[in-house]
Amino acid sequence: MLxxxxxxxxxxxxxxxxxxxxxxFATCSSASPEYRLPxxxxxxxxxxxxxxxxxxxxxxxxRPFWRxxxxxKANGGxxxxxxxxxxxxxxxxGFREFAHTSxxxxxxVVAKILAVSTLEGYRAMAKDLDRLSDLLCRVIDLSDFMxxxxxxxxxxxxxxxxxxxxxxYMNVLNxxxxxxxxxxxxxxMPEVTSHWTEGEMMVAQILLKxxxxxxxxxxxxxxxxxxxxxxxxxQIGSDFxxxxxxxxxxxxxxxxxxxxxxxxxxxxxxxxxxxxxxxxGMAPKLALRTIHDSxxxxxxxxxxxxxxxxxxxxxxxxxxxxxxxxxxxxxxxxAHMALSDKMAxxxxxxxxxxxxxxxxxxxxxxxxxxxxxxxxxxxPLQPWDHAYYVNKRMLESSSSxxxxxxxxxxxxxxxxxxMQGLSRLFDRLYGVRLVPMETAPGETWNPDVRRLDVVxxxxxxxxxxxxDLFTRPxxxxxxxxxxxxxxxxxxxxxxxxxxxxxxxxxxxxxMATAMSPGSQTLRxxxxxxxxxxxxxxxxxxxxxxxxxxxxSVRTLFHEMGHALHSVLGQTPLQSISGTRCATDFxxxxxxxxxxFATAPEVLSLYARHWRTDEPLSxxxxxxxxxxRTTHAHIYGAVENESQILxxxxxxxxxxxxxxxxxxxxxxxxxHDVFSRYASLPDPADNPKQLTSWQGYFGHxxxxxxxxxxxxxxRAIANKIWQDVFQSGKRALDxxxxxxxxxxxLRWGGGRSGWRxxxxxxxxxxxxxxxxxxxxxxxxxxxxxxxxxxxxxx
Numbered sequence: 001m002l003x004x005x006x007x008x009x010x011x012x013x014x015x016x017x018x019x020x021x022x023x024x025f026a027t028c029s030s031a032s033p034e035y036r037l038p039x040x041x042x043x044x045x046x047x048x049x050x051x052x053x054x055x056x057x058x059x060x061x062x063r064p065f066w067r068x069x070x071x072x073k074a075n076g077g078x079x080x081x082x083x084x085x086x087x088x089x090x091x092x093x094g095f096r097e098f099a100h101t102s103x104x105x106x107x108x109v110v111a112k113i114l115a116v117s118t119l120e121g122y123r124a125m126a127k128d129l130d131r132l133s134d135l136l137c138r139v140i141d142l143s144d145f146m147x148x149x150x151x152x153x154x155x156x157x158x159x160x161x162x163x164x165x166x167x168x169y170m171n172v173l174n175x176x177x178x179x180x181x182x183x184x185x186x187x188x189m190p191e192v193t194s195h196w197t198e199g200e201m202m203v204a205q206i207l208l209k210x211x212x213x214x215x216x217x218x219x220x221x222x223x224x225x226x227x228x229x230x231x232x233x234x235q236i237g238s239d240f241x242x243x244x245x246x247x248x249x250x251x252x253x254x255x256x257x258x259x260x261x262x263x264x265x266x267x268x269x270x271x272x273x274x275x276x277x278x279x280x281g282m283a284p285k286l287a288l289r290t291i292h293d294s295x296x297x298x299x300x301x302x303x304x305x306x307x308x309x310x311x312x313x314x315x316x317x318x319x320x321x322x323x324x325x326x327x328x329x330x331x332x333x334x335a336h337m338a339l340s341d342k343m344a345x346x347x348x349x350x351x352x353x354x355x356x357x358x359x360x361x362x363x364x365x366x367x368x369x370x371x372x373x374x375x376x377x378x379x380p381l382q383p384w385d386h387a388y389y390v391n392k393r394m395l396e397s398s399s400s401x402x403x404x405x406x407x408x409x410x411x412x413x414x415x416x417x418x419m420q421g422l423s424r425l426f427d428r429l430y431g432v433r434l435v436p437m438e439t440a441p442g443e444t445w446n447p448d449v450r451r452l453d454v455v456x457x458x459x460x461x462x463x464x465x466x467x468d469l470f471t472r473p474x475x476x477x478x479x480x481x482x483x484x485x486x487x488x489x490x491x492x493x494x495x496x497x498x499x500x501x502x503x504x505x506x507x508x509x510x511m512a513t514a515m516s517p518g519s520q521t522l523r524x525x526x527x528x529x530x531x532x533x534x535x536x537x538x539x540x541x542x543x544x545x546x547x548x549x550x551x552s553v554r555t556l557f558h559e560m561g562h563a564l565h566s567v568l569g570q571t572p573l574q575s576i577s578g579t580r581c582a583t584d585f586x587x588x589x590x591x592x593x594x595x596f597a598t599a600p601e602v603l604s605l606y607a608r609h610w611r612t613d614e615p616l617s618x619x620x621x622x623x624x625x626x627x628r629t630t631h632a633h634i635y636g637a638v639e640n641e642s643q644i645l646x647x648x649x650x651x652x653x654x655x656x657x658x659x660x661x662x663x664x665x666x667x668x669x670x671h672d673v674f675s676r677y678a679s680l681p682d683p684a685d686n687p688k689q690l691t692s693w694q695g696y697f698g699h700x701x702x703x704x705x706x707x708x709x710x711x712x713x714r715a716i717a718n719k720i721w722q723d724v725f726q727s728g729k730r731a732l733d734x735x736x737x738x739x740x741x742x743x744x745l746r747w748g749g750g751r752s753g754w755r756x757x758x759x760x761x762x763x764x765x766x767x768x769x770x771x772x773x774x775x776x777x778x779x780x781x782x783x784x785x786x787x788x789x790x791x792x793x
Contacts, residue, residue, distance in 0.1 A: 049427075049433065052423075052433065052434075052435045052436065053420055053423065053424070053433075055069070055436050056416065056419055056420050056423055056434060056435075056436050056452075057414075057416035057417055057419070057420050058416065059416065059419075059436045059450055060414075060415045060416035060419050060450065060467075060469075060537075060545070060546070061414050061415060061416035061417075061537060061545035061546070061610070062416075062537065062541045062545065063536070063537050063538065063539050063540075063541060064539075064540065064541040065541070066448075066450065069436070069438055070438050070439055070447070070450075071438075072438040079440075079441075080440065080441040080442040081440040081441065081442050081443050081510070082094060082442060082443075082510060083142075083146065083150075083155075083442065083443065083444070083445060084142070084443065084444075084464075084466065084484055084511060084527055085440070085443055085464075085510050085511050085512065086098065086142065086509050086510055086511055087505070087506055087509055087510030088101070088509060088510075089142075089146075090442060092152075092154040092155055092157070092158035093158065094158075095143060095146075095155075095158035095159050095161065095162040096158065096161065096162060098139060098162060098509070099139050099143075099161075099162035099165045099166055100165075101501075101505065102135050102136075102138055102139050102166065103165065103166065103169060105135050105497075106132055106135045106136065106169065108497075109128055109131055109132045109135070110132065110173070110176070110179065112128060113125060113128050113129065113132075113179060113182055114178050114179065114182065116182060119189075119191060119192065122182075122185065122186040122189060122192045123186075123192050123195050123196070125182065125183065125186045125192075125204070126186070126196055126200035126201070126203050126204045126573075127200065127491075127573065129183065129203070129204070129207050130203050130488070130573040130574060130575050131491075131494070132173075133207070133574065133575050134486065134488055134574040134575075136166055136169070136170050137485075137486065137574065138485060138509065139162055139163070139165075139166040140163055140166050140167060140170070141482070141483065141484055141485070142159075142484045142485070143159040143160070143162040143163035143166070144159075144163055145482050145484055145529060146159040146445065147159035147160045147163060148476060149445055149468065149475070149476070149529075149531065150445040151445070151446060151472075151474065155445075174210075174211065174214040174216060175214070175216060176216075177216055179211075180208075180211045180216045180217065183204060183207060183208055183211065184208065186204065187204055187205075187208065197572075198750065198751070199571055199572060199573050199576055199750040200573065202576055202749070202750060203573050203575045203576060206341070206575055206576070207575070209340070209341055212329070213329070215227065215328070215329070218328070222328055225328060226325065226328050226329070229321055229324060229325045229328070230325065232321055233318060233321050233322060233325065236314055236317055236318045236321065237318055237701035237702075238701075239314055240311070240314045240315055240318055240698065240700070240701055241698040241701050241702070243310070243311055243314060244307065244311060244695060244696050244698060245307065245308045245310070245311055245695075246279035246280055246303060246304070246306060246307065246308065247303070247306040247307060247308050247309070247692075248279060248303050248306070249278065249279055250276045250277060250278050250279060250303075251276075251277045251279065251284075251299050251300050251303045252271075252274050252275070252276050252277075253274065253275045253277065253296050253299070254273065254274065254275070255270065255273050255274065255275055257275075257291070257293045257295075257296040258275050258277075258287070258291050258293070258296065259291070259292050259293065260290045260291050260292040261286065261287055261290045261291050262286065262290065265283065265286060265287075269283065277300055279300075279303040279304050279306075280304070284300050284303070284304045285387070287300050288300055288301060288304075288384065288387040288388060289387045289388060289390075289391040290388070290391065291388070294382070294384070294385065297384040297385070297388060298382070298384045300384070301383060301384035302384075302682075302689060302691055305682060305691040305692070305693040305696075306690075306691050306692050306693075307692045307693065307694070307695025307696060308695065311695035312666060312667065312692055312694070312695050315666050315694060315695060315700065316663075316664045316665075316666050318700075318701065319334075319653050319654070319656060319664050319666065320660075320664055322334040322654065322704065323656050323657070323658045323660055324658065325337075326658040327658030327659060331658060332657060332658060333347065333654060333655045333656060333657055333658055334654045334655075334656075334658070334704065334705060335347040335350075335651060335654040335655045335705040338654065338704060338705035338706060339705060339706070341582065342582050342583055342584045342706065342709075343582050343584045343585055343712075343752075343753040343754060343776060344584055344708070344712070344781060345776065345777075346778070347651060347654075347655050347705070348778055349776075349777065349778045349781040350647075350651055350705075350708050350781065351648075351651060352778050352779075352781045352782045352785065353708065353712060353781040353782065353784055353785045354644055354647055354648050354651065354708055354711075354785070355677075355785070356781075356782045356785025356786055357644055357711065357715065357784075357785040357788065357789070358641060358644045358645075358648075358677055359785075360785060360786055360787075360788040360789075361637055361640050361641055361644065361788060361789065362641075362679070364636070364637030364640075364791060365637045365638055365641050365679045366679075367633075367637070368633070368634065368635060368636075368637050368638055369381060369638070369679060369680070371393065371634075372385070372386065372389040372390065372393070375389050375392060375393070376389060381680065382680070383680040383681070383682055386635075386638065386680060390634055390635045393634050394631070394634060397630050397634065402623050402626070402627065405619070405620050405623045406620075406623055406624065406627060408620070409549075409550060409616075409620065409624065410547040410548060410549055410550075411544070411547060411609055411610055411611075412607040412608060412609050412610075412615075412616045412620075413547060413548040413549075413550070413552075413553050413607060414544075414545045414546060414547055414548070414610040415469065415534060415537075415545060415546040415547075415548060416545060417606050417607065417608055417610070418548060418553055418556055418606065419434065419467075420605075420606050421602065421603075421605050421606025421607070422434065422556075422557065422560050424605045424606060425596060425602055425605060425732070426564065428605075428732045428734060428737065429732070429733075429734060429736070429737025429738075429740075429741070430564075430568065430737050430738070430741050430745075431456055431457045431734075432454055432455065432456050432457075432462060432567065432568070433454070433455060434452045434453075434454060434465070435452060435453045435454070435455050436450065436451070436452060437451045437452065437453050438451075439451045444466060445468075446468065446472065448468070448470050448472070448536070449466050449467065449468045450466070450467040450469070451464065451465070451466055451467075452464070452465045452466075452467060453465075454567050458517070460514065460517060461512065461514045461525065462514075462525060462526075462567055462568075462570070463487075463512070463525050463526040463527070463528060463563075463566065463567040464511075464512050464525065464526075464527045464528065465528045465529075465530060465563055465567075466484075466527070466528065466529045466530070467530050468529060468530065468531045468532075469530065469531070469532040469534050469546075469556075470532075470533075470534055470535070470536045470537075470546070471533045471534065471535060471536065472536075475531075475533065476531070476533075477533045478531075478533075479531065479532045479533070479555050479556075479558075479559050480530075480531045480559065481528065481529075481530055481531075481559045481560075481562035481563055481566075481579075481590075482528065482529040482530075482531065483526060483527070483528055483566050483578060483579065484527045484528065484529055485508075485511055485524060485525075485526065485527045486524075486526060486566075486574035486577040486578060486580065487523060487524060487525060487526045487566075487569070487570035487571065487574065487577045487578065488523070488524055488571070488572060488573055488574035488577060489516070489521050489522070489523055489572040489573075490507050490508065490513070490521075490522040490523065490524055494507050495507045495522060507522065507524075508524040511524065511525075511527055512524070512525040512527060513525060523570070524574075525570075526566045526567060526570065526577070526578060528563045528566050528567070530559050530560065530563060532552075532555065532556065532559070534546050534548065534552065535547075544610055544611070545610055547610065550597075550598060550624065553597050553598070554594045554597045554598070556597075557593045557594055557596060557597040558590045558591070558593055558594050559590065560593060561589040561590035561591070561592065561593030561594070562579055562586075562589065562590045564589060564593070564745065565578050565579050565586075565589040565590075565745055565748070566578035566579055568741055568745040568746050569581075569745055569746060569747060569748030569749075569750075570746075570748070571747070571748045571749075571750045573750070575749075576748050576749035576750040577748045577749070577750075578748045578749075579748070579749075580748060580749045581748060581749030581753065582749065582753050583706050583709055584706060584708070584709035584712050584713065584753070585713065585749075585753035585756070586709075586713075587709065587710055587713040587714075588713040588716055588717055588720075588744070588753075589744070589745060591710075591713050591714050591717040592717040592720055592721060595717065595721045595725075595728070596731055598624060598625075598628075599728035599731045600618075600621050600625075600728065601728055601729070601731040601732050602728075602731050602732065603616055603621055605732070629791070632791045633791065636791055637791070638679070638680075640711075640789050641678070641679060643710075643711055644677075644711060645673065645674060645677060645678055646697060646699075646707060647707045647708040647711055648673050648677060649669070649670055649673050649674075649694060649697070650697075650699075650700060650703065650704070650705060650706075650707040650708070651705065651708070652669050652672070652673050653666065653669060653694075653700065654704055654705035655705075666692075666694050667690055667692045667694070670692065670693070670694045671684045671690065671691075711789065712784060714789050715784050715785065715787045715788065715789055716757055716784060716787070718787060718788070718789060718790045719761070719767070719784075719787045720740065720757075720760055720761070722790075723761060723765060723767075724736050724739060724740060724760060724761070725740075739760060739762075740760055742759075743756055743759035743760035744756045744757075744759070744760050752774075752776070753776075754773055754774055754775065754776035754780060755774050757773055758771060758773040758774040759774075761773070767783055767786075767787070
């Protein structure tokens with residue numbers, strides 16, 4: 001049941017203090033020039049808004065400025081606070097106290113639910129179960145984040161123990177049959193459900209499914225088998241993800257056969273007069289792009305796409321056990337089980353989407369391959385030719401003038417200016433902005449972590465974002481968004497309970513709260529952590545700050561898209577707050593944000609040279625767009641097709657019937673999909689040379705039956721960008737922003753994704769004639785497939 005944790009990152013903090021206190025920091029550092037805001041930027045709260053905006057750039061671009069800014073509290077004698085202002089987390093031992101206090105609260109909630117016998121009690125059950133889930137998430141999400149990101153081993157160990165304690169208790173709850181019985185009874189009573197809000201009904205249904213996914217409804221013997229299978233799948237899946245290996249480790253070629261490859265790389269790979277090209281890593285990728293000999297490329301290509309037999313056995317065992325698990329749960333296949341609570345609902349609907357999408361993309365693929373075929377000549381283009389001729393086209397399409405112009409682009413993307421751009425964009429579209437805040441001693445897990453508060457036009461505090469954006473030894477390199485605490489309403493009973501504790505406890509553990517506008521309802525605010533791995537700015541403040549590539553700018557916009565969903569999707573119940581929504585809807589806000597990153601209208605808000613403050617020129621913006629368009633037309637459609645093919649393979653594997661009595665042949669299934677759909681399929685005429693790339697497809701474990709989700713959200717995001725934001729022409733239009741916020745973002749997971757899409761497109765949109773999207777279904781999935789992915793990478 002209480003697996004609603006989904007272990008996604010979320011967070012929140014305390015109420016906003018007055019902005020004017022930062023006035024003294026405005027000219028703290030001379031590392032960056034005085035910034036001139038666009039004349040039309042300031043709307044309401046002019047001086048404060050202008051000041052916050054200038055400080056935002058300095059906070060991220062100048063380390064001396066940040067040191068002085070962030071030590072303001074320490075110099076003022078402020079008492080140390082806990083990590084992310086959690087009152088318990090002032091020491092490693094605090095994690096234990098935090099977990100035990102939360103556990104006691106959980107036990108009281110559970111006792112209340114188990115004792116319910118009145119109509120009023122059953123009507124309160126959805127909220128009570130949501131609070132129980134929140135208490136678990138409070139500890140598990142925050143502890144999981146700190147054990148992976150805090151540099152102190154003592155904190156890591158303490159956080160791990162707190163995580164384990166609450167996770168074990170969650171597993172106990174998942175086998176508490178009376179909890180399940182009480183929830184089922186509440187859902188069966190019309191006099192209860194008629195009093196529930198739509199959100200309460202959704203939470204109850206989510207939790208009921210979580211219960212059934214833990215096999216609580218099964219007879220004891222079957223339940224034990226379900227639990228055992230789940231454990232085995234977890235272990236095999238981990239082995240599969242970490243055990244990818246080729247069938248042969250190297251391809252050995254005569255030196256004469258590698259002409260075209262970088263001589264430095266040739267020298268590194270040379271053994272006597274032979275060149276030993278490894279089957280994994282960058283070397284074979286570079287070889288496939290540059291070696292002139294087609295047969296040599298073929299040998300390398302086949303080696304890179306052929307997995308070891310041991311790895312294939314792991315995959316086939318994983319698929320067989322998932323099929324058995326689905327059978328125990330009463331589903332025709334694992335895909336049916338995995339998709340039942342997604343927007344797609346059924347494997348048939350996903351197949352409709354993917355087959356329509358690949359047809360929509362095929363015309364673009366033919367264009368790309370026709371140009372490559374003309375470069376090769378009369379011999380048919382082969383899959384091992386693709387990278388080679390794409391590389392040739394890229395070299396032919398580049399110009400020295402454009403290359404010189406584009407090489408300067410990062411100078412206009414200092415991290416501080418990009419953060420300004422995000423704040424200004426949010427202000428224009430949604431009426432919220434990012435306000436830099438000094439941190440109290442002990443509040444962050446590293447001195448380089450910046451804190452931003454999100455406030456609206458009325459000065460109302462909405463959320464806290466901790467930005468851990470700079471590289472350091474031992475830090476995980478992958479960009480990510482974490483919600484350390486979700487938004488939800490805190491009842492007056494919870495406030496009273498916390499006040500009565502010995503010693504008294506803050507109802508949100510000291511983390512951010514605010515009163516809902518126009519009411520006396522206390523809210524816990526989302527607290528978010530954004531993690532990236534950008535280079536640090538210079539310690540002295542002299543020289544260039546952290547400069548971002550266009551790719552890194554898109555990455556930051558993507559992660560901030562998740563954060564925006566957390567900030568604006570503040571529902572009364574945490575189980576459906578922010579990004580706690582269907583898996584195949586969760587990436588929509590982040591993917592859409594990537595389109596804003598380099599839209600000319602948005603670039604005009606922020607892209608300025610780190611030293612001279614000159615704006616990015618229109619000609620450079622045009623060159624950036626021309627470069628993206630060129631690349632998209634050279635290999636974008638084939639890249640899209642490869643992702644669609646992977647999603648089709650994922651579906652084929654997980655639609656294996658749960659009553660399948662035959663040995664699974666994953667290589668046969670893989671080639672069957674590619675022979676039917678791929679424009680350049682791997683050769684399948686020689687059984688001894690069959691490739692088995694599926695052994696490298698690690699996402700088959702984590703995304704089993706849902707790999708289509710990212711493509712699905714890309715298609716929806718592309719449609720919204722075109723129809724609502726007019727492909728960037730309305731990228732700063734408040735009406736378009738409000739429409740998107742009110743129809744999509746503000747609901748979190750508290751509204752059907754289909755209703756969100758139908759609402760933002762509007763009934764006047766031809767794709768939504770007669771409201772056909774709102775109900776979803778197989779035809780709606782086909783319609784999204786028809787929208788396609790566009791020609792942009």
